[in-house]
Amino acid sequence: MNFKILLFALMCTFAISTNAQTQLYGKWDAHCAMEQVNNQRVSFCELCPKTSNDTTVTINSFSVEFDSTHVTFGDSDDKIPYMKKPSGNYITFVKDKRPYGFDVMVTTSNDLIVLKSKAGIVVVLERKKEKAKK
Numbered sequence: 001m002n003f004k005i006l007l008f009a010l011m012c013t014f015a016i017s018t019n020a021q022t023q024l025y026g027k028w029d030a031h032c033a034m035e036q037v038n039n040q041r042v043s044f045c046e047l048c049p050k051t052s053n054d055t056t057v058t059i060n061s062f063s064v065e066f067d068s069t070h071v072t073f074g075d076s077d078d079k080i081p082y083m084k085k086p087s088g089n090y091i092t093f094v095k096d097k098r099p100y101g102f103d104v105m106v107t108t109s110n111d112l113i114v115l116k117s118k119a120g121i122v123v124v125l126e127r128k129k130e131k132a133k134k
Helices: 002-023
Strands: 026-032 035-038 041-043 050-052 057-059 062-066 070-073 080-084 090-095 098-106 112-116 122-127
Touching: none
Parallel strands: none
Antiparallel strands: 026 062, 026 122, 035 041, 050 057, 062 070, 070 080, 080 090, 090 098, 098 112, 112 122
């Protein structure tokens, strides 16, 4: 009887891990979450593009695409390899000589995924809608 419970638990774990891994594939709009550190400083992911002038800093969203082995940012043709932990719920890659690592957190929506770094930095991925063909 205990073997059946263990087998069921392993199958559930495998199904969740596989779902998180394959659910990441596709084109996304990445939205940058900001945390106010103090009255004059906010923290956000360095992947997020920013523009600034004398008085303000604007953090922008960006496009990202994942396939089974590479991630592509914006309109770039550069495909950056990424690694997945065997569980499929953690990815790492190097962009512009800087290493990144994120827990891949699925949500109740197939159109939203949360990427969270060990430092608590959050990027929300929103699946791009396919445009209707005429």
